[in-house]
Amino acid sequence: MKIKKIEIGENLFGKNDEIARENSELLRKYNILSLNLMGSPGSGKTSILELTIRKLKEKNITCGVIEGDIAGTFDSERISLLEVPVVQINTGGACHLEAMMIKKGMEQLTLNEIKVLFVENVGNLVCPAEFKLGIKYNVTVASITEGEEKPLKYPLMYSVSQLVLLNKIDLLKAIDFDTEKFYQYARKTNPDIKIIPVSGKTGDNINQFVDFIEEQLLIQ
Amino acid sequence: MHEMSVIENLIPLLKRICEEQKAYRVVSVQLRIHPYSCLDQENLNFMFSCIAENEPRLKDTKIKVIRSSENQEREYIVDNVELEIE
Numbered sequence: 001m002k003i004k005k006i007e008i009g010e011n012l013f014g015k016n017d018e019i020a021r022e023n024s025e026l027l028r029k030y031n032i033l034s035l036n037l038m039g040s041p042g043s044g045k046t047s048i049l050e051l052t053i054r055k056l057k058e059k060n061i062t063c064g065v066i067e068g069d070i071a072g073t074f075d076s077e078r079i080s081l082l083e084v085p086v087v088q089i090n091t092g093g094a095c096h097l098e099a100m101m102i103k104k105g106m107e108q109l110t111l112n113e114i115k116v117l118f119v120e121n122v123g124n125l126v127c128p129a130e131f132k133l134g135i136k137y138n139v140t141v142a143s144i145t146e147g148e149e150k151p152l153k154y155p156l157m158y159s160v161s162q163l164v165l166l167n168k169i170d171l172l173k174a175i176d177f178d179t180e181k182f183y184q185y186a187r188k189t190n191p192d193i194k195i196i197p198v199s200g201k202t203g204d205n206i207n208q209f210v211d212f213i214e215e216q217l218l219i220q
Numbered sequence: 221m222h223e224m225s226v227i228e229n230l231i232p233l234l235k236r237i238c239e240e241q242k243a244y245r246v247v248s249v250q251l252r253i254h255p256y257s258c259l260d261q262e263n264l265n266f267m268f269s270c271i272a273e274n275e276p277r278l279k280d281t282k283i284k285v286i287r288s289s290e291n292q293e294r295e296y297i298v299d300n301v302e303l304e305i306e
Contacts, residue, residue, distance in 0.1 A: 011298075094222075127258070
């Protein structure tokens with residue numbers, strides 16, 4: 001028996017990353033701003049999307065949504081009530097979206113009619129951060145009910161995100177949450193991360209998220 | 221978790237290398253992952269052994285996982301493989 005060692009140096013997810021690059025180029029071609037919302041199940045991603053899309057529609061900024069869930073159409077049904085194009089991706093078991101799923105989702109959208117594409121990733125603080133999708137901005141939706149230490153416990157999620165929406169601030173009086181520590185921990189993990197405290201229930205500060213989106217639309 | 225995604229990509233890659241090198245089997249593969257990866261070695265080994273059970277060239281393959289802070293791009297790099305060639 002002879003053993004031969006071979007150096008490989010290949011990226012195991014090279015195919016995913018190549019498709020992510022293709023996705024990114026397609027979005028650039030259509031001049032679409034794209035955001036990938038990630039966060040725990042129940043952190044409030046869909047609620048924030050609902051309020052944000054309503055405000056963007058008032059400003060005649062057209063939106064499209066790719067909803068990712070393991071199963072079910074609950075979230076896409078909610079979004080479809082806003083009368084914006086929405087595609088539901090059911091992963092059937094995978095706890096995250098991958099680039100091919102985004103590619104297939106975009107094939108079902110009329111891209112030349114969309115200015116902003118939202119991807120709502122599968123509810124999970126771990127795996128979605130691992131997979132490049134070709135989406136320009138990673139947005140972590142954190143909820144104050146999760147505790148202020150989450151940026152330290154889930155550093156990858158926070159290190160790959162440009163923006164955190166700290167949700168459920170309407171509950172601050174009822175929950176022991178140290179906002180200052182959360183900011184400190186988030187910036188320790190990612191010094192450049194922008195944080196907007198919001199409420200997906202009352203709508204507080206959603207306009208700041210909308211402002212962020214409008215600013216990015218202007219500069220792209 | 222994403223051990224499944226790793227295995228789905230690893231198996232075709234190992235089979236391809238086996239074909240190219242005309243190897244009998246893959247003895248081991250070294251996978252280098254970034255420090256924040258939540259890949260679990262034990263889960264990976266178990267799932268790989270189940271899925272590769274019917275792959276004669278892969279069923280006894282040992283997977284070595286190395287965490288490296290040099291890996292800044294969130295990539296999962298197949299560093300090297302050891303092949304039994306005769």
